[in-house]
Each structure stands twice: as C-alpha cells, then as structure tokens.
Amino acid sequence: MLTYEPDDTLAHRLDPRSKLAVTVGFAATALAHTDVVPLIAFTGFVLVGLAVAGVGLWQALYGYRFALVILAAAPVVSMLTLGAPWIVLSDAISPALASYRVLLLLLCSAAYVRSTPARDSRAAVQRTIPGKLGQLLGMGVGLVFRFVPVVLADLRQIRRAMAVRLGTERGVVDRVRRIGVLGLSRSFARADRLSLAMQARCFSWNPTLPALSFSRPDWAACALGITLALSALL
Amino acid sequence: MQTEQGSVDLVEGDVVRAFARAALLAALMGASASVAVPIAGVPGTLQMLVVFLAGLYLGPVWGPFAIVLYLFAGVLGAPIFSGGSSGLGVVLGQYGGFLLTFPVGAALTGAIVHRGRNLRDPASVFLPIIVLALVVATAVVYLAGFLWYAWVTDIAVLDAFMISALPLIPGDLLKMAAAVAIVRSGLIEAT
Incomplete structure (x- = not known):
C-alpha cells in the first residue's frame, strides 16, 4: 500500500500546495496528449518526480496493481474482433497509448502521496479553498484519515461476528443489508459522540492551522505546475 | 511566534452533528473499498451502497458532501480507493467517471427521496420513490463512468461499457435491493 512515509527528500520539503499544483498541471497536460513524443517526455518527468520523492518505480506500480489490470483491458478488448482475423493489433495502439498516460x-x-503527511494536506485544503466550505473540507479530510482504520476495524468485526454465527450461509442481499445497517449505525453512533466531543472542545470556523511555509523551490514548483497546465493547450 | 487575538467563531451544533456524520460516512465509504464481499460470485466492494446510504440518510446536501470528502481524502493520500490506492491519478484514471459522479448520485438520491433540505424518515417514503431514486442515481453514475472510461482509454463506447460497467451491474442491483431492505428495516434515523 502506497502511503506517506517520513523522509528528507526534496519532495518532502516542498509545500503541499506547490506539489498539488505540479500534480494537477501534469494531469491536465497528460489528459490532453496521447502522441508518442509527449508521452516519452511525460515518462521522463514522472521518473524524475518519483526519484525526487524517493518512491521506487516497482513500489509505485505495485501500489496501483489493481488499477493496472483494468487499464490493460482497454487495449486487449479493442484489438479483439467478433470474426476473422479475431485479433487486429493496430486497433490496440491508440488505447494502449491512452492507457499509458493514465499509468x-x-x-x-x-x-x-508518498511525500505529504495528512496534516499538511489538511492545512493545504483549509488555506486554499476559501470560506466555510474550505474549513469543513479540510477538517473533514483530517477526520477521514483518522477514522478509516477505526471504521474498517468495525466492518471486519461485523463480518467476523456474522461468520461465527453462520451468517455466510445467508443470502447475499441479507448479508449486505446486515453489514450496511450495522456499519452505518456504528459509524453514526461514533459520529454523534464525536460531534459532542468537538462541541465540548469549541469546534470553530477559525481554528489554528498547522504552519505551512512557501520557500523558493515552492515558487519554482508552482511555475512548473502552471507551465504544465498551459502545455495542455498546445 | 505571533499571538492571535481573534475570538473563536463556534460552529453551530446542528452543523457539527451533520458534519461529523458526513465525515464518518466518508470513512465508511473508504473502509468499504477494502472489504470485499462476494456478490454474485465476484468479490465486490460496497461503495455504491454507501453512495445510496449517503443520499438516503444524510440528504441532498450532506450526502454529496460526505462523498466529496471521501474523494478529497483519497486524492490527498488516504489509501481508500479500490485496492487501498490513493492519489489524483485514481480519480482522473479509468474509473474517474464513476468516482467523480458518486457525489451526483448521492445528491440525486437525497433530492428525490427528501425533496428538499428538510429530511424525512426514508422508512416512511413511498417505496417506488426510493427505488426510482436508486435507479436514477445508478444510471447517472454508470453513464458517466463508462463514457469517461471510453474517453480516457480511447476505446469504443460499447467496449468501454462491456469492460467497465457490465461486470458491475449484477452486484449493484443486489446493492440496490440491500439499500431498500436497510430503509425498510427502519433501524437508522436520517440526519
């Protein structure tokens, strides 16, 4: 699983907002181009980016292994035909290039993901998106990071409890209903306790945010992000 | 270090409660991506069920907000997308159409069932309205899902439908049935 790991790489030292600018800029240009030459350039850019963040290529590919299987399906299905010659390799070229840019x-x-802690991401959201929406999104992102392991443990406990009571022998709709009812009611019970605790601790629209600092490399990264985004128009 | 002199602007109690429920529902959505339940013989996640529940129990405003929170957290590094993955690339990748229209699905479900911001008890809503809401939400998510797949992988729309949507239909029909059963049980109160 690919998650944040503490390190001292250049990417780890950058402000999350500048890293997001580069990522969004790259996404814009990658989605706009499927020719071979831009894809070669994008490949070099991505390899440098992974090296800057200290992510191994195989580690990253392994982290997205499930997505890669579905991605590979597009060119494979495209080259199949319902009659002779059954396989037309040339039909797979365009989908393969398009799928490669998604990779x-x-x-x-x-x-x-590898270079940014949840705390910094939360602060970036709260500082970037204005108003109460930004505050709620930032705080909500922090809560999701915190509560996913808890809710996951709840779901696994529910499934274990069902299994020891031979719940696995029940019909699929009944099993999904039980998981849904129990999972949602437990989550809402946790949410109600959480809301009480947050109000007791003066949950406010103007909390003190974690400090973020924008240094010279961040301005360079932002310029790179804007350049990449504009290159989508070429 | 600077000292801030501003007063604390407290969040209203009803907003805190709805917000906490939305955050936990987003966490449930993320956790359900890691729990594979055998559905129609194929291991599937319960994410579409959580989209339905978001609209049914949080309504047309906080329901989509919960799903947007889920997407934001996933983009920002929480391992809550399919297979424990995360990052912007997943949301803009081959299944981006499904992910990006999940909030729309939750909003449509909530809007059709509750017909406004004041939430009703889903158990008291006429059953065909619930079914209509789930069908409309699923149709919109599927339509956006396979069209996005066709665009991003540059394949024919029919091929995209066969790869990305068709295998999910049996499982999602069962999830719709499960969502109706959850509503009929009357065990959960809408916020």
Whole structure:
C-alpha cells in the first residue's frame, strides 16, 4: 500500500500546495496528449518526480496493481474482433497509448502521496479553498484519515461476528443489508459522540492551522505546475 | 511566534452533528473499498451502497458532501480507493467517471427521496420513490463512468461499457435491493 512515509527528500520539503499544483498541471497536460513524443517526455518527468520523492518505480506500480489490470483491458478488448482475423493489433495502439498516460498519471500522484503527511494536506485544503466550505473540507479530510482504520476495524468485526454465527450461509442481499445497517449505525453512533466531543472542545470556523511555509523551490514548483497546465493547450 | 487575538467563531451544533456524520460516512465509504464481499460470485466492494446510504440518510446536501470528502481524502493520500490506492491519478484514471459522479448520485438520491433540505424518515417514503431514486442515481453514475472510461482509454463506447460497467451491474442491483431492505428495516434515523 502506497502511503506517506517520513523522509528528507526534496519532495518532502516542498509545500503541499506547490506539489498539488505540479500534480494537477501534469494531469491536465497528460489528459490532453496521447502522441508518442509527449508521452516519452511525460515518462521522463514522472521518473524524475518519483526519484525526487524517493518512491521506487516497482513500489509505485505495485501500489496501483489493481488499477493496472483494468487499464490493460482497454487495449486487449479493442484489438479483439467478433470474426476473422479475431485479433487486429493496430486497433490496440491508440488505447494502449491512452492507457499509458493514465499509468503515468497514477505514478505522478504517487509522488505526492508518498511525500505529504495528512496534516499538511489538511492545512493545504483549509488555506486554499476559501470560506466555510474550505474549513469543513479540510477538517473533514483530517477526520477521514483518522477514522478509516477505526471504521474498517468495525466492518471486519461485523463480518467476523456474522461468520461465527453462520451468517455466510445467508443470502447475499441479507448479508449486505446486515453489514450496511450495522456499519452505518456504528459509524453514526461514533459520529454523534464525536460531534459532542468537538462541541465540548469549541469546534470553530477559525481554528489554528498547522504552519505551512512557501520557500523558493515552492515558487519554482508552482511555475512548473502552471507551465504544465498551459502545455495542455498546445 | 505571533499571538492571535481573534475570538473563536463556534460552529453551530446542528452543523457539527451533520458534519461529523458526513465525515464518518466518508470513512465508511473508504473502509468499504477494502472489504470485499462476494456478490454474485465476484468479490465486490460496497461503495455504491454507501453512495445510496449517503443520499438516503444524510440528504441532498450532506450526502454529496460526505462523498466529496471521501474523494478529497483519497486524492490527498488516504489509501481508500479500490485496492487501498490513493492519489489524483485514481480519480482522473479509468474509473474517474464513476468516482467523480458518486457525489451526483448521492445528491440525486437525497433530492428525490427528501425533496428538499428538510429530511424525512426514508422508512416512511413511498417505496417506488426510493427505488426510482436508486435507479436514477445508478444510471447517472454508470453513464458517466463508462463514457469517461471510453474517453480516457480511447476505446469504443460499447467496449468501454462491456469492460467497465457490465461486470458491475449484477452486484449493484443486489446493492440496490440491500439499500431498500436497510430503509425498510427502519433501524437508522436520517440526519
């Protein structure tokens, strides 16, 4: 699983907002181009990005292994025909190039994921998106990071409890209903306790945010992000 | 270090409750991506079910907000997308159409069932309305899902439908049935 790991790479030292600018800029240009020459350039860019973030190529590919299987299906299905000659390789070229750019997009975002802690991402959201919406999104992102392992443990416990009571022998709709009812009611019970705790601790629209600093490399990264985004128009 | 002199602007109690429920529902959505339940013989996740539940129990405003939170957290590095993956690349990748229209699905479900911001008890809503809401939400998510797949992988729309949408239909029909059963059980109160 590809997640944040503490390190001292250049990517780890960058502000999350500048890393997001590069990632979004790259996404814009990658989605706009499927020719071979831009894809070669994108490949070089992504390899440098992974190296800057200290992510191994195989590690990143392994992290997205499930997505890669579905991605590979597009060119494979495209080259199949319902009659002779059954397989037309030339039909797979365009989907293969298009799928490859999606792979590059996944690898590019791996650099952000590996180098940015949840706390910084939350602060970036709250500082970038204005108003109460930005505050709620930022705080909500922090809560999601915190509560996913808890809710996952709840779901696994529910499934274990069902299994020891031979719940696995029940029909699929009944099993999904039970998981849904129990999972949602437990999550809402946790949410109600959480809301009480947040109000007791003066949950406010203007909390003190973690400090973020924009240094010279961040301005360079932002310029790179804008350049990449503009290159989508070429 | 600077000292801030501003006063604390407290969040209203009803907003805190709805917000906390939305955040936990987003966490449930993320956790459900890692729990594979054998559905129609194929291991599937319960994410579409959580989209339905978001609209049904959080309504047309907080329901989509919960799903947007899920997407934001996933983009920013929480391992909550399919297979424990994360990052912007997943949201803009081959299944981006499904992911990006999940909030629309939740909003449509909530809007059709609750017909406004004041939430009703889903158990008291006429059953065909619930079914209509789930069908409309699923249709919109599927339409955007396979069209996006066709565009991003540059393949024919029919091929995209066969790869990305067709295998999911049996599982999602069962999830719709499960969502109706959850509503009929009357065990959960809408926020």
